[in-house]
Amino acid sequence: MKRLALVLAAVFLTGCFGGGDGDAQAQKSIQLGNTAFDKNCISCHGKAGQGLVKDWKKTQANGKYPAPPINGTAHAWHHSPKALLTTINDGGIKIGGWMPGFKDKLSEDEKQGLLDYIHDLWPNEIQQKYNVRFK
Ligand code: HEC
Numbered sequence: 001m002k003r004l005a006l007v008l009a010a011v012f013l014t015g016c017f018g019g020g021d022g023d024a025q026a027q028k029s030i031q032l033g034n035t036a037f038d039k040n041c042i043s044c045h046g047k048a049g050q051g052l053v054k055d056w057k058k059t060q061a062n063g064k065y066p067a068p069p070i071n072g073t074a075h076a077w078h079h080s081p082k083a084l085l086t087t088i089n090d091g092g093i094k095i096g097g098w099m100p101g102f103k104d105k106l107s108e109d110e111k112q113g114l115l116d117y118i119h120d121l122w123p124n125e126i127q128q129k130y131n132v133r134f135k
Pocket of ligand 1: 067
């Protein structure tokens with residue numbers, strides 16, 4: 001019985017990493033994230049996370065920085081998966097910014113979906129550098 005469980009676990013794991021069902025699951029999560037992004041984040045981070053301004057390093061009239069692009073062209077990929085999730089949960093107010101926190105507004109699945117969606121926006125070479133850095 002124990003042996004059977006092990007075999008099943010192995011089959012399940014290869015399924016996850018070898019494509020097939022795993023891919024479908026990943027696509028579903030990205031889709032969920034995409035919907036949550038369009039609803040909650042697009043107003044500041046722009047369509048597909050490209051930002052709303054030309055120069056995100058220039059402060060606005062209110063003295064704050066605009067929302068940075070999160071599509072791999074700014075700094076998001078310098079930050080660990082945990083740091084990105086913390087920003088989604090707590091926003092940026094604690095660190096002197098103005099992004100609202102989404103801790104109680106989104107489900108854990110939606111947050112994971114948002115992370116998956118954000119990664120999906122990054123060019124391959126950025127994702128590869130990220131993997132080397134954080135995995
Ligand atoms: C009201 C505007 C606003 C909204 C809405 C918003 N953000 Fe932000 N976001 C910002 C700003 C501004 C920053 C930079 C930190 C700060 O100043 O608070 C930021 C930073 C981030 C970062 C960190 C980027 C980095 O370089 O590490 C991530 C990730 C992020 N936002 C994701 C999201 C997601 C996902 C949503 C939707 C659930 C969202 N944001 C909604 C304004 C916003």
